[in-house]
Amino acid sequence: RLTHTELAQPSIGALTAGMYRLLENAGFTADYYAGHSLGEISALWAAGVIEDKSFYTLVKARGAAMGAKQKGDPGSMLAVKAEIKVLEPFIKSYKDVQVANLNSMSQVILGGGTKSIEKLAAQLKAEGLVAKILPVSAAFHTPFVEHAHKPFAAKINSARFKTTSKKVFSNTTGKAYENNVASFKSTLTKHMLSTVLFKDQVENIYKDGGRIFVEFGPKNILSNLVKEILADKEHVSISLNSNALKDSDVQLREAIVHLAVLGMEVQNFDQFQMDYAEPVAKGNISVKISGNNYVSEPTKQKHVQAMSQITVRSAEPKIETKQEVVTNIEEDIEMTKQDRERLDKLHADMDSLKGQQDRVEQMLQQLVNIQQAAIAPFIQQPIAPLEQTAPPVAAPAAAPVQPVVESIPVPAPTPKPAPVPVAAQPVAPVVTPPVVTPEPPKPALVAEEQIAAPASTSTAANIEEMLLTVIAEKTGYPSEMLELSMD
Structure with a gap:
């Protein structure tokens, strides 16, 4: 609502007065006073024509009067970037349109009926x-x-006015006020319905000797207009609050420094400035206090409740699914960075060990496949018996005859090796010397199942020794520490 006319005008007046009073108390003085529209009341106040109470009464009354709702069309305003002589032919075509502000050589504000203004804008x-x-x-x-x-x-008419020794220039005439109360009141009374001749006003101040123009109030609209009006002339234009998006305090101080450089004696303008103090050395554990450090009581209670609970995962003996058990603890549990690093390393080692275990299983499967491939040619043809080298062994009459064969060792069932780190490398097949078993002299064809069944004790021992030796070479563990029963 601050942008509404009834509030905006007294607010701008108060800000302008505050800025001027601040600089005046620091030593600022002016030779000429002028304003734009509402600013003319501020100029009369700054020059001493209007007292403080009357000034605030007038800016409030002006905002209330101009912001009041009325019957019918309140009219609209159109800003045009062009010279007045270019616009005059267009303006003559509309009876309810006239020049409201003549701001510069190329900026004109037109006012009139809403429909006429809209039509003129399109034209x-x-x-x-x-x-x-x-x-x-x-x-x-x-x-x-x-x-x-x-x-x-x-x-x-009811406000108190007085004469002044300062020159005040009027928007209505573009010239200086006559220094009498009647002139001040009559000219200001006509001001609301008259065209603002800001261009003429600035040019007349310059002709009278004005060279440094200081803008009091928000933004830098008037300073820019002065620069345009006096573009080819020597002058300085300073705004105390040029940009609404920048730090207003910094802008004010920069403007005052600019005035000091130009020779204006403006010292100690900041009445609230604190004495300089040497910064206190900070300790190693100092913490800057700010709103970010504040924690409300409800948030603290949530933190306490969260820290009083820990999630524990447990597995049933013969069930792979896991169940979450929430257990309340009285002491805070905090895992240090070093503990977390150790835990992460342990997980990485377990993953690596599992991968190595899988590779060992692949190697053993390859070994079995090689042995089976070596046996396959012998089980497809008859096997001739060898000469008997030992006395025959008596056997029951009903027992089947076993041939003498040159057998290839067949590995016993392979237990799952222990989970030890190994590198995946190809394994060469190991063939043990053939074992000759004395049998009766009658030959017979042997089925595949009969060949795979018997295995001598020495062959199984050799296979076990060979496997443990390979695992020992790959893992670096002594073979004496390894067993086939290990997981």
Whole structure:
């Protein structure tokens, strides 16, 4: 709501007065005083024509009068970037449109009926001119604010004015006020319905000797207009609050430094400045206190409750699924960085060990496949018996005859090796010397199942020794420490 006319005008007046009073107390003085629209009341106050109480009464009354709702069309305003002589032919086509502000050589503000302004804006844009309708509540400085003129004029007549030794230039005439109370009141009364001749005003101040222009109030609109009006002339234009997006305190101080460089005696303007103190050395555990450090009581309680619980995962003896058990503990448990690093390393080692275990299983499977491939040619043809080298062994009559064969050792069932780190490398087949078993002299064809069944004790021992030796070579563990029963 601060942008509403009834609030915006007294707010701008208060800010302008505060800025001026601050610099005045620091030694600032001016030779000429002028304003733009509402700013003319501030200029009369700064020059000493209007007292403090009357000043605040007038800016409030002006905002209330101009912001009051009225019947009918309140009018609109159009900003056009063009010279006045270019716009005059267009303006003559509309009876309810007139020049509200003559701001510079190339900036003119028009005011009038809303429909006429909208139509004129489209017409000017079609001609290639920059035209923008302003977001205002009424067509100021035109007959469309006649409703505000009468109540504001009454406030002017009741306010206390006095003469001054300073020169104050008027928007209405573009010239200096006559130094008498009647002139001040009559000119200010007509001001609301009259065109703002800011361009003429600045040019006349320059002709009278003004060279340094200081803008009091928000933004830098007037400073930019002065720069445009006096573009080819020697001058300085300073704004105390040029950018609404930047730090206002920094901008104010920079402007005051600029004035000091130009020779203006403005010292000790900051009445709230603190004495300089040497910074205190910070300790090793010092913490900067700010709003970020604050923790509300409900948040603290949530932290305490969260820290009083820990999630434990347990597995049933013969079930692979895991169940979460939430256990309350009285002491806070905190895992240090070193403990976490150890835990992460342990997990990595377990993953590596599992991978190595899988590779050992692959190697053993390859060994079995090689042995089976070596046996396959012998089980497809008859096997001739060898000469008997030992006395025959008596056997039951019903027992089947066993042939004498040159057998290839067949590995016994391979137990799962122990989970030890190994590197995946190809394993060469190991063949033990053939074992000759004395049998009766009658030959017979042997089925595949009969060959795979018998295995001598020495062959099984050799296979076990060979496997343990391979695992020992790959893992670095002594074979005496290894057993086939290990997981």
